[in-house]
Amino acid sequence: xxxxxxxxxxxxxxxxxxxxxxxxxxxxxxxxxxxxxxxxxxxxxxxxxxxxxxxxxxxxxxxxxxxxxxxxxxxxxxxxxxxxxxxxxxxxxxxxxxxxxxxxxxxxxxxxxxxxxxxxxxxxxxxxxxxxxxxxxxxxxxxxxxxxxxxxxxxxxxxxxxxxxxxxxxxxxxxxxxxxxxxxxxxxxxxxxxxxxxxxxxxxxxxxxxxxxxxxxxxxxxxxxxxxxxxxxxxxxxxxxxxxxxxxxxxxxxxxxxxxxxxxxxxxxxxxxxxxxxxxxxxxxxxxxxxxxxxxxxxxxxxxxxxxxxxxxxxxxxxxxxxxxxxxxxxxxxxxxxxxxxxxxxxxxxxxxxxxxxxxxxxxxxxxxxxxxxxxxxxxxxxxxxxxxxxxxxxxxxxxxxxxxxxxxxxxxxxxxxxxxxxx
Numbered sequence: 001x002x003x004x005x006x007x008x009x010x011x012x013x014x015x016x017x018x019x020x021x022x023x024x025x026x027x028x029x030x031x032x033x034x035x036x037x038x039x040x041x042x043x044x045x046x047x048x049x050x051x052x053x054x055x056x057x058x059x060x061x062x063x064x065x066x067x068x069x070x071x072x073x074x075x076x077x078x079x080x081x082x083x084x085x086x087x088x089x090x091x092x093x094x095x096x097x098x099x100x101x102x103x104x105x106x107x108x109x110x111x112x113x114x115x116x117x118x119x120x121x122x123x124x125x126x127x128x129x130x131x132x133x134x135x136x137x138x139x140x141x142x143x144x145x146x147x148x149x150x151x152x153x154x155x156x157x158x159x160x161x162x163x164x165x166x167x168x169x170x171x172x173x174x175x176x177x178x179x180x181x182x183x184x185x186x187x188x189x190x191x192x193x194x195x196x197x198x199x200x201x202x203x204x205x206x207x208x209x210x211x212x213x214x215x216x217x218x219x220x221x222x223x224x225x226x227x228x229x230x231x232x233x234x235x236x237x238x239x240x241x242x243x244x245x246x247x248x249x250x251x252x253x254x255x256x257x258x259x260x261x262x263x264x265x266x267x268x269x270x271x272x273x274x275x276x277x278x279x280x281x282x283x284x285x286x287x288x289x290x291x292x293x294x295x296x297x298x299x300x301x302x303x304x305x306x307x308x309x310x311x312x313x314x315x316x317x318x319x320x321x322x323x324x325x326x327x328x329x330x331x332x333x334x335x336x337x338x339x340x341x342x343x344x345x346x347x348x349x350x351x352x353x354x355x356x357x358x359x360x361x362x363x364x365x366x367x368x369x370x371x372x373x374x375x376x377x378x379x380x381x382x383x384x385x386x387x388x389x390x391x392x393x394x395x396x397x398x399x400x401x402x403x404x405x406x407x408x409x410x411x412x413x414x415x416x417x418x419x420x421x422x423x424x
Contacts, residue, residue: 041341042133042276042279042348043131043279043349043375043403043404044281044345044350045124045281045375046269046280046282046349046350046351047106047123047149047281047282047283047351047352048283048284048351048354049106049284049285049354050321050324050353050354050355051102051286051287051356052301052302052305052355052357052360053305053355053360053361054073054354054355055307055314055317055318055321055360056359058071058072058073058318058321059071059073059074059086059371060086060088061086061382063382064382064383064384065381066381068086072322076325076326076329077325077328077332080333081379082379082380083379083380084371084373084380085371085372085377085380085382085422086382087371087372087382087384088370088382088383088387089384089387089390089391090370090385090391090392090419091387091390091392092104092105092368092392092393092394092412092413093108093110094110095108095110095111095356095365096111096365097112097114097365098113098357099357099363100112100113101356101357101365102149103117104119104356105354105355105356106122106124106150107119107120107122107412108392108394108397108412109155109412118155119155119157120155120412121152121153122149122150123352123397123400123401123411124141124149125139125150125158126401126406127139127404130401130406130408131279131404133278133279133280135276135277135278136277136278137272137277137278138280140280140281140282141158141161142160142167142268142269142281142282142284143160143161143162143286144258144261144286145162145286145288146284146286147284147286148160148284149282149283149284164249164261164264165249165250165251167265167268168246168248168249168268171241171242171268171271171275172241172242172243173241173248174240180238205217246267254293255288255290256293256300257292257293258285258287258288258292258294258320258324259294259323259327262285262327265283266283266327266328266330267334269331270334273345274345287301287302288300288302289302289303294319295319296315296319298316299313299316301317301320304316305317306361307361308361332346332351332373335374345374346373346374347374347375347376349375350374350376350404351371351372352372353373354368354369354370355368355369366390367390370393370396375403375424376424377403377422377423378422378423381421383421391415391416392413392414392415393413394411394414395418395419396419396422397412398411398416398417398418399418402417402418403424
């Protein structure tokens with residue numbers, strides 16, 4: 001390798017000409033010369049929730065361990081059997097409230113159906129806080145409609161990107177020079193405001209007592225952290241966005257077209273991870289009180305989820321839920337076919353796929369259907385736990401955080417740092 005070339009290329013190298021900037025993939029020439037330290041291992045997290053449940057009798061297989069017999073639903077992703085683990089018997093203690101439990105899917109905050117409910121930070125935002133990844137977006141919050149899975153530390157729901165066309169533009173289309181300047185100007189205005197607030201906080205600190213001084217010190221630390229984030233955002237605002245081969249998607253005209261919305265969201269999530277635009281993604285797969293345009297489905301999804309064990313409804317429900325799992329299968333395939341540093345994106349991406357409802361027909365929130373794929377875990381098994389004495393799902397969340405590189409001993413309702421039988 002020519003040393004001049006090796007030293008002239010870095011991880012964010014571009015080819016430029018007449019207004020075009022094409023980002024390069026990771027090349028050997030971009031690595032440190034002469035056996036220097038290996039590139040930092042990038043770990044990623046994707047959390048997905050299907051808000052109208054996953055019929056447990058069709059998901060949970062017969063048998064446990066590695067010799068389980070595929071279920072009707074696990075059969076859809078059977079090609080990736082050694083890349084995922086099925087969990088049954090897990091739950092969020094004290095999370096009730098039927099559909100309201102969706103708010104606690106990634107937080108485990110108790111009693112989401114109560115009038116005085118206040119949420120806590122979600123798994124993805126906790127990871128983003130601790131890891132502070134050097135990416136354009138600290139996290140992406142996606143949805144096929146009706147809200148998001150992500151919540152701030154103060155319990156505020158983060159708005160979701162719900163339109164594939166706008167998400168594509170956000171990820172991959174550069175603004176005009178004037179638009180970029182305007183964005184930078186806004187950030188600089190924010191910084192000047194923060195400077196003013198900092199001066200006021202310092203002045204006030206000198207005239208208050210010890211307890212107030214401690215509160216102000218915490219506030220001042222938050223101000224400094226916000227300034228750092230603004231500076232980082234300004235740097236990203238002037239960098240060209242990555243170029244991808246995918247054509248800009250069009251938004252489905254029919255809001256009931258659940259697969260028409262889910263497919264481009266999965267595709268864009270894959271591209272966002274592949275281009276290292278983010279390393280943390282949540283995706284809310286929203287059900288509707290409408291009939292989805294899927295062959296064999298004649299009733300609205302919400303009605304089918306309240307099947308009451310009616311075999312005809314269960315047959316149609318299975319068509320919808322298998323179609324969703326087929327999109328998950330495509331996502332796994334895309335990640336596994338994307339090479340990175342001698343491995344692939346699936347090995348580096350921990351994927352949580354499940355639902356806040358264990359039994360959507362009765363609004364039961366126990367025995368939640370959970371699948372974990374990728375992320376460097378040892379997969380290929382069904383781990384079944386006693387639903388009458390279940391481990392908290394947050395035990396798994398802590399284990400996933402630790403696998404990401406977050407030094408943490410607890411999260412939410414966790415009572416341990418791992419799930420028995422599940423290893424990295």
